[in-house]
Amino acid sequence: MQKPAVNEPRIDPEEILEGIRRWVEVETPSHDGVAVNKLNDIVEAEFVALGAKVERVPGRDGFGDVVIARSPWGGDGPGILVLSHLDTVHPHGSIDTPELKWRREGDSVFGPGIYDMKAGAHMAFYAYRHLLRLNEQSQLPITFCFVPEEEVGSPTSRATIERLARNAKHVLVTEPARDGGKIVTSRKGVGRFVIKARGRPAHAGVRHQDGRSAIREIAHQILAVEGMTNYDRGITTNVGLITGGTGVNVVPQECTAEVDLRVPDPTIAEEMCARIGALTARDPDVQLKVEGGMNRPPYTKDAGIAALFDHAKALAAEVGFDLQDVPLTGGGSDGNFTAALGVPTLDGLGADGKGAHTDYEQIYFSSLEPRTRLWVKLFETLK
Numbered sequence: 549m550q551k552p553a554v555n556e557p558r559i560d561p562e563e564i565l566e567g568i569r570r571w572v573e574v575e576t577p578s579h580d581g582v583a584v585n586k587l588n589d590i591v592e593a594e595f596v597a598l599g600a601k602v603e604r605v606p607g608r609d610g611f612g613d614v615v616i617a618r619s620p621w622g623g624d625g626p627g628i629l630v631l632s633h634l635d636t637v638h639p640h641g642s643i644d645t646p647e648l649k650w651r652r653e654g655d656s657v658f659g660p661g662i663y664d665m666k667a668g669a670h671m672a673f674y675a676y677r678h679l680l681r682l683n684e685q686s687q688l689p690i691t692f693c694f695v696p697e698e699e700v701g702s703p704t705s706r707a708t709i710e711r712l713a714r715n716a717k718h719v720l721v722t723e724p725a726r727d728g729g730k731i732v733t734s735r736k737g738v739g740r741f742v743i744k745a746r747g748r749p750a751h752a753g754v755r756h757q758d759g760r761s762a763i764r765e766i767a768h769q770i771l772a773v774e775g776m777t778n779y780d781r782g783i784t785t786n787v788g789l790i791t792g793g794t795g796v797n798v799v800p801q802e803c804t805a806e807v808d809l810r811v812p813d814p815t816i817a818e819e820m821c822a823r824i825g826a827l828t829a830r831d832p833d834v835q836l837k838v839e840g841g842m843n844r845p846p847y848t849k850d851a852g853i854a855a856l857f858d859h860a861k862a863l864a865a866e867v868g869f870d871l872q873d874v875p876l877t878g879g880g881s882d883g884n885f886t887a888a889l890g891v892p893t894l895d896g897l898g899a900d901g902k903g904a905h906t907d908y909e910q911i912y913f914s915s916l917e918p919r920t921r922l923w924v925k926l927f928e929t930l931k
């Protein structure tokens with residue numbers, strides 16, 4: 549680890565943690581736009597205090613605003629886009645539960661959304677402030693984008709993310725690190741489909757033969773869809789939700805199944821969307837409707853991403869740790885949108901820890917300082 553000169557401002561992990569706590573203690577379930585905006589206000593004020601130019605894209609459909617903060621230097625040309633989300637999967641009150649109340653146990657610090665991803669979002673902010681404390685500017689302008697509803701697929705912020713990414717040379721995503729500090733250079737694409745069957749209702753005792761069961765039809769479709777999973781090709785399908793029927797003594801008229809699809813590359817994405825879209829009813833008297841498609845395109849490690857990763861790896865070595873990337877992960881993020889536009893994207897640059905989306909979500913305190921140092925170096929060197 550590099551030792552700073554005596555009077556040089558230092559990167560203080562206790563100070564980073566205090567800042568993370570300020571952001572974690574405002575609970576921000578994705579669907580509560582008012583709650584997310586409370587945290588947006590805090591984040592906006594912290595950036596304004598540093599002289600950043602802040603813009604807010606008003607939320608819609610009940611979601612919070614998108615907050616965009618720009619460095620006052622570097623002009624409007626292509627720069628560094630730092631992508632974070634401020635929502636979490638945890639409902640209100642999680643911070644009052646014994647599992648997720650704010651606490652530090654050894655190297656672990658617990659809190660709702662601390663690992664995914666308020667710690668990472670704050671580390672990037674801290675690195676930016678550190679640059680100012682050093683009286684430095686990055687060579688490229690820096691734009692921060694805080695998304696209010698990533699955990700539900702970024703339905704209202706995607707257009708803003710893509711607009712900002714088109715004007716970026718590099719995208720750095722503050723999602724949590726994986727498996728001992730590894731970062732993410734590729735992610736599977738995510739597809740979502742709704743399969744609806746409409747049959748014919750009948751009294752299950754008196755007129756059974758007149759009925760056409762929508763549930764029976766969907767049962768066949770579930771097996772067909774689940775049968776498309778192919779681990780060797782990196783394809784998974786999961787029917788995660790089903791609804792249907794009105795009573796145990798009624799041949800059901802309606803049934804719906806919802807499908808999650810993960811694919812490793814655009815060609816397979818196209819193939820699988822076509823296969824799922826082409827499902828047909830087995831019972832000719834039942835109508836089948838399939839809706840949906842890719843929600844997040846695959847994020848593949850191309851030459852630009854490989855070069856950006858090599859650069860970050862060299863910087864991490866200067867800081868004193870070995871940066872590795874994980875093999876293709878199934879979890880999607882907003883990095884999928886930016887990488888699919890061809891903009892070199894590094895993801896998973898947040899804190900190390902574990903338990904994203906669980907009641908044991910935690911970060912490792914020891915990861916805060918070295919990884920924030922890496923952020924400072926990325927800001928200093930990217931051009």
Ligand SMILES: [Zn+2]
Pocket residue numbers: 633664665698723724
């Ligand atoms: Zn996340």
